[in-house]
Amino acid sequence: MAPVGEVTTFESRVASALGRLAQTCETYLVAVSGGPDSVSLLLAMVRLGFAKGDRLRVAHFDHQLRPESGDDAEFVAKLAERYSVPFHLGRPDPASDLREGPSLERAARDARYRFLCQIAEQVGAAVxxxxxxxxxxxxxxxxxxVRGTGLGGLAGIPEARSLTPALRVLRPMLSLRRAEVESYLEALGERGVxxxxxxxxxxxxxxIRHDLLPLLRTTFNPRVDESLLRLASLAEETDALFGRLARxxxxxxxxxxxxxxxxxxxxxxxxxEAILVREVIRRVLDEQSWPRGEIGHxxxxxxxxxxxxxxxxxxxxPKGLRAERRNRPEPLLRLRRRSTRLRLKS
Incomplete structure (x- = not known):
């Protein structure tokens, strides 16, 4: 069994991240799949005292893509009941099929986050x-x-981002390794599915997890994980700088x-500089909520x-958009939907 001291260290790091990211929050909604990572997060929140005063809720989304997914939902429900944390279960719309469309992973993620937004609104959770x-x-x-990306993509998963104007998603375990999760659960005598x-x-x-990363570690660089984490941090800082300049x-x-x-x-x-102009264009597309999936570098x-x-x-x-350079009434760069006609007064 792992030393008890590791439990305190794990929880203190979660608490420190929450203090930095959330500051004050009345109600937290914890997304729990039943896997070791999400189980450890729930346990840390409970042991840190967040379950008191109805400040903690558990949400589980059953994608119904595996025969045993119902067992996972039952496992999470019983875990929440054991620690007296209200439990919320979601399933896909019966009229929809997550397997349809170009990406099953994206469809499943989108359905899961829609559910989380709905539950957060119902229970008044801001996080x-x-x-x-x-x-x-x-x-x-x-x-x-490997797939191809820019600075924003190299920055990886953000610690915090907005889901709606009233709701943020926070990731207080982003600095913790999977091995630390396993040690924490072992010390508590708990497990995940x-x-x-x-x-x-x-x-x-x-x-990537089971083939490419082990190959990189054994053949090229045993510390490739640290290298990639450092790259993500540097990319995040640089992307943030370009973002401020572009604004x-x-x-x-x-x-x-x-x-x-x-x-x-x-x-x-x-x-x-051209890179700033590209960042301005990317920001315009995002702020307009225009589809940008097929608009690459x-x-x-x-x-x-x-x-x-x-x-x-x-x-x-792509996606019915058009970019134009015009010189009248003054030199302009115009981005619009192709069905739109704009008349500027001279």
Whole structure:
């Protein structure tokens, strides 16, 4: 059995992360799959006293993709009951099929987060807690690196992000390793359930976890995990810097903004580095909530090049979007839905 001191260290690190990320919060909603990571997070929250005063809720989403998924839901329900924490169970809409669409993993994740948002609103929780660890971070960064990504992607999983204007997801275990989770549960005499799909090679993440990472550790760099975590940290810092610079540039360039179109003054953009112009364009797409899934680096480069294109030109982008360079009534970079026609007064 692991030394009892490890229990205190684990819990204090969770508490420290929460104090830094959450500051004050009345109700926490803990997403618990039943796996060791999420079970350890729930136990740490209970032992830190958050279950008192109805400040803690447990949410489990049964994706119904495995025959034994109902057993996992029952395991989490009994665990919550044992520690007197209210339990909330979700399942997919009977009319939907998570297996339809290009990505089962994405469909399952989207359904799970919709459920978490619904429950958080019902119980008045301002924070959802998930149990992502440093090992998840390593796998995510490597996955994105192999697939192709930019600075934001290399930054990996954020410790905190907004799900809605009133709800944030926090990951207080992101600095903890999977081995620490196992030691913590062993010290408490607790366990989590094993999800057989976590070894299914059909999923890229599983091949990275069980094949690629072990190969990198044994053949290339035994400390590759630390290298990838350091890369994620540096990428996060750099991406945040570019984000701040891009916000300043965007404020200078704004001219017209509606739900269907955006026009930016060329002047401020023309004097900026190309990487900042691309960041401004990416930020415009995000702030407009326009679909950006198929707009990658090459498309952003092409749009940014319009800033220096004379005579005017236009580019059709995926998802029904269009980027245009216009010179009247003044030099403008315009992004719009292709069905939109904008008339500017001279």
């Amino acid at each position: 959802v807690l998930t149990a992502h660890t440093a090992d998840d971070q390593v796998e995510t960064v490597l996955h994105r690196l 094993t999800d057989a799909s976590n070894r299914d090679p059909i999923f890229t993440r599983n091949r 300043v540039l965007l404020r200078e360039a704004w001219l017209v903004r509606t739900s269907e179109e955006v026009s930016l003054r060329i002047g401020p953009l023309a004097g900026a 090459e498309e952003l480069v092409s749009v940014a090049e319009l800033v220096h294109r004379d005579p005017p030109a236009a580019i059709d982008l």
